Amino acid sequence: MIITVASGKGGTGKTTVAVGLALSLAESAKPAGPLCLDCDVEEPNAALFLHPTIQERREVGQLVPEVDAEKCTACGRCAEVCQYHAIAVVGEKVLVFPELCHGCGSCTLNCPTEAIREVLHVTGTVERGRSGPVEFAQGTMNVGEPMAVPIIRQLKRWVLPPGDGDRPIILDASPGTACPVVESMRGADFVLLVTEPTPFGLHDLRLAVEVARDELGLPVGVVVNRDGVGDRGVDAYCAAEGIPILMRIPHDRRIAEAYSEGISLLQALPEYRQQFLDLYTAIEKLAAETKE
């Protein structure tokens, strides 16, 4: 059971909810403990609340072309087929721009003299470890690198078990609705959208619903965080669209203060545990209904 926690707007409480779910489920002694993946590789924050012990670390990145000058005839075919302008032939020399390369391998396939091999251009790291019964993994993109998607893709390939299974797997996505968020949602059984009841929250929630439900065809549900601030727009929208509001976390200064210190919601206010368990049960039910 893979749940992606996303939001559209940043700072609505994705990490609070993802960590809260993982910790609540950890205590309920499922056959295997939950797995929590921080897919916000640009600004990963879940570890600040879970304090995992990292057991394994790998460098990840893009496969970029390396040209063997002996075999290269400077014919220019590689530059011609590259859609990203990541390879250029200047006179007899071939120049490669790793930060533009998407690692598609088309240049390698098209080189008539087999002069190209691909080498790893490191753009980040992936790590896995444990925080008590919670298995944890995260990706971190190196500063100055533009592309988050390959890191998220490799993180998922590395730690996600093949096939379904009952084990709760929770992915914490980045804000926004562009390609890194899509990569974090792809393959999920359910997308949980955390929003706040404000015009900004609503505006970006609509966009997130467009991606998760309309483009990817995934079942969605909403958590309203800081409930009580702002206006009733989110409630009206969810009612009109038939999107279930599965949990409400009231606006509470104690939660904000605990968050500011890196203290998880469950640690600060243990009474939320049952609400998270109920949330998980509701998600399981909705995901199962969609499968049927």
Added chain:
Amino acid sequence: MKQLVILSGKGGTGKTTVAAALAHLASREFPIVLADADVDAANLELVLDPAKQETQDFTGGKSAVIDPAECTACGVCYDVCRFEAVIPGDEAYRVDSLACEGCAACHYQCPANAIRMEEQRDGQWFRSDTRFGPLFHAHLFAGQENSGKLVTLVKQQARLLGQDTGAALLVVDGPPGIGCPVISASSGMDLALHVVEPTVSGMHDLERILATTDHFGVQSLVAINKADLNPARSDGIAAFCAERGVELVGRIPYDTVVTEAMVQGRPVTEHTDGPVTEALRDVWEQVKKRLLLDGVGGER
């Protein structure tokens, strides 16, 4: 024309609130141009009441399309695609355009020449009038790539108009994160103002966004939003800034008037006088001093 970008690393720290307030305050002193560089979740328009003057399509990239009549279902495209974008079928294969990165590897390898590359309409961009000046903003369609390209386009348009009309300042509301849209938003800017919240996450993310703007040679200032939520963490951020030689230009208090103003669809500084507005006025004075009087960056 000077160019200022509002960034944060972490999402939801108040970039748009600060950008709208600075736009309001700056526009009372001289002509400005605005750009919303958060193209996949653009919010600046929600507090500026823009009147759209121009709408343009944005075609950022291409996607592979398989002609089912020509496809022999040989599976070569599936084998060469590294983005899991090819969906096998008994009679013809298909391409998931959301997963396709437009690399054209399948197009070149298809033995039946059944695959063509089609330009994709990835989004739209707009030129609008607001009461503070022209606003350039955009909407990247759900789940699309090329947000960096669209950010660059929006900024370029804003810059051109600003230069033509003699605007003194371009204010860019940036996206969260540190990846491609952020790099596009910061490139060529005279100054970045980082809006940070006094939390462990805020601090962690500030270090990464500062490293990013440093990497691309953009000077930085920091403002703490909701500073009184955790005064000790705010002091920690102030100490970090001092140590790193980055100027801290303000501590904005937490106040429900910020959300009230958002609900009213106005910048908070226009909505009310009070501690938040006072703090933002101070931030603006410091930004202005740094930007216009100390002469950071060069004339472009």
